[in-house]
Amino acid sequence: MAEIKKKNWREYMWIVSATYLTLGFFNIMFAWLGLFCFFIPLIMSIVQGKKGYCNKYCGRGQLFTVLGKKLKLSRNKDVPRWMKSRLFRYGFLAFFLTMFCLMIRNTYLVFAGAQSLREAVTLLWTFQLPWHFAYHGTAFSPWTAQFAFGFYGVMLTSSVLGMITMVIYKPRSWCVYCPMGTMTQLICMAKHPQTAKNPDGIKSLEDILGHKNVRFTEKTSTKVDIR
Secondary structure (H helix, E strand, C coil): CCCCCCCHHHHHHHHHHHHHHHHHHCCHHHHHHHHHHHHHHHHHHHHHHCCCHHHHHHHHHHHHHHHHHHHHCCCCCCCHHHHHHHHHHHHHHHHHHHHHHHHHHHHHHHHHHCCCCEEEEEEECCCCEHHHHHHHCCCCHHHHHHHHHHHHHHHHHHHHHHHHHHHHCCCCCCCHHHHHHHHHHHHHHHHHHHHHCHHHHHHHHHCCCCCCCCCCCCCCCCCCCCC
16 A cells, blocks of 8 residues: 655645735735745855755745646746846846835835835836735834835735746746845855855756756755656
8 A cells, every 4th residue: 555645844835925925915014924034045044055945945936836736827848048047047136136125215214204104015016006905004103014015015026926937937937036046045155165166056946947857865955846
């Protein structure tokens, strides 16, 4: 009789990502929880010198796998070479950080009283979506709500981009150019300068999304199937 493989709790992290996006429709202040997904990967890469979060705990990547592979919403086409290039990945990281800084600036303006609270979420850095239905007031200063609106817009935008590339290419195509993945890879390169001449030598999600199915050992990460 075939042995039933028990799933590890890490394989259910996609539920966390799905829940986070859903909560933003009911109360925008839940957007603050997304900071865990922002700082934990950076801390893990600084301490361990590995992309452990991307390979093991990233709920968003798992969510794209569920939607693209299990629900078969992905065309499962190879990611184009330009999308995997350092020029595109670093350029997208720079653009992403610039937009993030503008979001912080808007938060500061509300904090300083120079701007009123905008109850809207910016999608794809362009479209202002009214989001007043998810704001029920706060016991804290209005700037905390402004940050929540802005940060949720960042998380929603990255999720939409990930879903678009999931449908067009492989399920976890977002992982190739994910700004967080790029930042953690740069940290790994800094901690392992011997690989600086060949940054792809570090086991990363860029490797996972190559033409072959990559399976890591326990020393680097868990097994990942990108088909």
